[in-house]
Amino acid sequence: MTVDRLEQPEWMTSDPNWWTKATIYQIYPRSFYLANPKARTSRLQNTPPFRTKMHPNDDIVGDIEGISAKLDYLKWLGIDAIWLSPIYPSPMADYGYDISSYTDVDPLFGSLEDMDNLIKNAHARQIRVILDWVPNHTSSLHPWFQDSISSKNSAKRDWYIWRDPKPDGSPPNNWKASLTNESAWTFDENSGQYYLHFFLKEQPDLNWNNPEVVKSMDEVLRFWLDRGVDGFRIDVVHCTGKDDELADSDEARSWAPRSVIHEDPSTHGLLSHWRELAKSYKQNPVLIGEVFLLTLGQIVNYYGNSDELDLAFTFPAVFIGWNAAQFKSLILELKSIYDGKNAYPAWVLSNHDLPRHLSRFRGSLNTAKCAALMLLSLRGTPFVFQGEELGLTDVKLEPQQEVDPGHRDGSRAPIPWDKSPNHGWPIDRDPWLPWPPDSDEKNVEVNSLIQEGVTHTYKSLIELRKQNLALLEGSMEIIEGIDEKVLAYSRIGENSSVAVLINFSSHDIEISQFNGCEIIFDTFTNQPGGHFGGTLEGEAGVILKIR
Numbered sequence: 001m002t003v004d005r006l007e008q009p010e011w012m013t014s015d016p017n018w019w020t021k022a023t024i025y026q027i028y029p030r031s032f033y034l035a036n037p038k039a040r041t042s043r044l045q046n047t048p049p050f051r052t053k054m055h056p057n058d059d060i061v062g063d064i065e066g067i068s069a070k071l072d073y074l075k076w077l078g079i080d081a082i083w084l085s086p087i088y089p090s091p092m093a094d095y096g097y098d099i100s101s102y103t104d105v106d107p108l109f110g111s112l113e114d115m116d117n118l119i120k121n122a123h124a125r126q127i128r129v130i131l132d133w134v135p136n137h138t139s140s141l142h143p144w145f146q147d148s149i150s151s152k153n154s155a156k157r158d159w160y161i162w163r164d165p166k167p168d169g170s171p172p173n174n175w176k177a178s179l180t181n182e183s184a185w186t187f188d189e190n191s192g193q194y195y196l197h198f199f200l201k202e203q204p205d206l207n208w209n210n211p212e213v214v215k216s217m218d219e220v221l222r223f224w225l226d227r228g229v230d231g232f233r234i235d236v237v238h239c240t241g242k243d244d245e246l247a248d249s250d251e252a253r254s255w256a257p258r259s260v261i262h263e264d265p266s267t268h269g270l271l272s273h274w275r276e277l278a279k280s281y282k283q284n285p286v287l288i289g290e291v292f293l294l295t296l297g298q299i300v301n302y303y304g305n306s307d308e309l310d311l312a313f314t315f316p317a318v319f320i321g322w323n324a325a326q327f328k329s330l331i332l333e334l335k336s337i338y339d340g341k342n343a344y345p346a347w348v349l350s351n352h353d354l355p356r357h358l359s360r361f362r363g364s365l366n367t368a369k370c371a372a373l374m375l376l377s378l379r380g381t382p383f384v385f386q387g388e389e390l391g392l393t394d395v396k397l398e399p400q401q402e403v404d405p406g407h408r409d410g411s412r413a414p415i416p417w418d419k420s421p422n423h424g425w426p427i428d429r430d431p432w433l434p435w436p437p438d439s440d441e442k443n444v445e446v447n448s449l450i451q452e453g454v455t456h457t458y459k460s461l462i463e464l465r466k467q468n469l470a471l472l473e474g475s476m477e478i479i480e481g482i483d484e485k486v487l488a489y490s491r492i493g494e495n496s497s498v499a500v501l502i503n504f505s506s507h508d509i510e511i512s513q514f515n516g517c518e519i520i521f522d523t524f525t526n527q528p529g530g531h532f533g534g535t536l537e538g539e540a541g542v543i544l545k546i547r
């Protein structure tokens with residue numbers, strides 16, 4: 001079934017840079033919410049080809065109807081766009097990042113009709129929908145790879161990256177795969193060649209030097225854009241292009257499981273091609289890159305000359321602890337690198353691949369509120385990972401409870417919606433991963449009622465960002481001369497400016513230079529009120545009107 005290009009409402013087409021003003025919420029569908037277990041049972045009776053192994057707990061994971069069911073909560077929070085981790089048919093070797101069909105929905109999660117409904121329901125609330133797109137690799141059970149591996153003469157042989165062994169039979173180069181840290185090459189007995197996979201052997205890398213791959217993926221992008229999708233988060237996009245030589249690399253030898261560092265200039269050509277394709281759509285789709293590189297200097301290259309990515313995550317922010325001086329130097333570095341290139345940052349503290357930031361920071365709920373203040377007041381697009389607005393921390397698992405080959409289960413635990421034993425999920429046994437710690441308190445039902453709690457910190461700040469033009473579009477400057485335990489910056493708009501002060505320590509700190517300024521947000525109350533008296537309490541943050 002194809003759907004004609006949809007008529008887009010005015011709110012959607014009027015601002016080509018809507019994503020600079022949006023707060024984007026990442027949904028990990030397996031763990032978000034389950035609305036219709038019955039429908040899934042009937043869908044799973046006819047398992048389609050290229051979806052193999054069922055996980056023993058597949059009947060108690062989230063579904064797409066569950067996302068639709070919770071849109072009102074996201075609207076209440078003030079979210080402008082949702083990004084869904086992959087919902088496509090997948091053998092789930094990497095929980096959906098191994099895709100066996102790019103233009104369908106895994107029966108675990110729902111149907112294409114459910115996706116159409118989700119897009120419609122979200123748009124009715126002025127919430128946009130961003131899909132995860134994984135161009136670097138497919139599942140080994142994707143029909144493209146099944147064809148490619150069938151014979152050296154297959155028409156799709158060159159869609160993937162095949163090489164002869166070295167004379168001694170060993171892999172073609174020394175590259176190591178992310179997640180396993182084993183060779184990035186797997187030998188195919190049948191053809192006597194190796195294929196390349198930057199991740200699991202179930203995730204063979206596509207050969208983007210083959211124009212047929214480019215063309216087929218264009219069709220994939222159009223398929224979803226025609227259905228009304230508002231953009232893509234592009235998985236490990238810096239890995240996509242490969243040179244022909246594929247030489248040994250010293251860097252490759254030191255690959256850590258989470259840092260794929262192979263880069264090739266051809267990726268930039270692909271990005272500007274995808275950008276042109278996306279921008280031909282009236283809904284102004286956004287392209288967000290998971291450029292998982294360790295320095296801002298490397299990441300910024302993927303913005304091109306404003307003709308490649310719209311946004312790339314500022315990943316260096318997830319490698320530092322809760323430390324004011326380190327965030328200050330990151331912001332200074334970002335300004336020196338990004339401003340000249342017209343690159344707009346995408347701030348992220350947590351996602352499905354990382355320990356939740358509150359666990360990394362070993363922080364209290366006050367830390368969670370201060371981190372939210374930082375995330376939502378920095379210049380750039382904030383990304384909120386489901387559940388961080390509840391102050392969730394990672395679930396701790398015994399090794400035998402882990403299910404992810406990359407040991408990333410901790411942040412992927414299901415969202416507790418209320419304080420009942422099954423936390424609002426229509427299930428009568430434990431979910432696929434245990435509930436996060438303190439779910440009896442840290443759930444949506446309880447938190448939405450606590451005005452001074454962490455959820456309201458997110459809600460109030462998201463709303464304030466929309467109203468305060470300095471926060472929404474102003475430039476950003478570090479404020480110098482303040483105690484090093486305080487992160488202080490200003491946001492300078494055309495007609496007004498604010499100062500953000502965040503105390504990373506647990507003790508009071510004197511800050512005389514803003515005495516008497518009006519407080520427009522305070523993390524203790526989540527409200528405006530009063531004037532700054534010269535002391536910032538421990539683990540507290542404020543936004544002050546300074547002009």
Ligand code: GLC
Binds near residue numbers: 098236292352353
């Ligand atoms: C990205 C995803 C991660 C996945 C990997 C391979 O890093 O975020 O979950 O394992 O790419 O697709």
